[in-house]
Amino acid sequence: MPAARESLLEAAGAALAARPWPAVRMVDVAAAAGVSRQTLYNEFGDKEGLGRALVRREADRYLDGVDRALAAPADPAERLLALADWIVRSARAHPLLRALLTGCWGPGLPTPGPPPGPTDLARAVCERASAATAPGGTSPQRCELVVRLALSYVLVPADGLRELIGT
Incomplete structure (x- = not known):
């Protein structure tokens, strides 16, 4: 799902611009990207995986x-x-x-x-x-x-x- 992955990274980048990383919530990133939390976890495994990406x-x-x-x-x-x-x-x-x-x-x-x-x-x-x-x-x-x-x-x-x- 390259489009979902890029949308999630964009949403995570926007969230990071608005608040420190510890305050970024996976549920908010998924919602901003327009995908389910499960899709987010399937793509990155966990929050650390999202951060590394x-x-x-x-x-x-x-x-x-x-x-x-x-x-x-x-x-x-x-x-x-x-x-x-x-x-x-x-x-x-x-x-x-x-x-x-x-x-x-x-x-x-x-x-x-x-x-x-x-x-x-x-x-x-x-x-x-x-x-x-x-x-x-x-x-x-x-x-x-x-x-x-x-x-x-x-x-x-x-x-x-x-x-x-x-x-």
């Missing part, structure tokens, strides 16, 4: 977004800038993605399952960035530097740092 979907969406960011500009350097900007903006807007990228899981989020973790995602993004900027483009080291700088902004947002140093 939600985390996995966020990781997949992140990598799809990376590919889109790298595809837009023609110039390799512009591709890297677009990628860094997209990483920072996306992580700022999505707490679940921020947790995936940093490894900092708060009590209001589902428990992550097996990888990908921050290192796996960073490696995948570096590989994609190197491939997207390859012939005559940017070195793998430069791609890694851009990705690491973007992730540093995710960990320590510029606004807080500007406040701290008074600029």
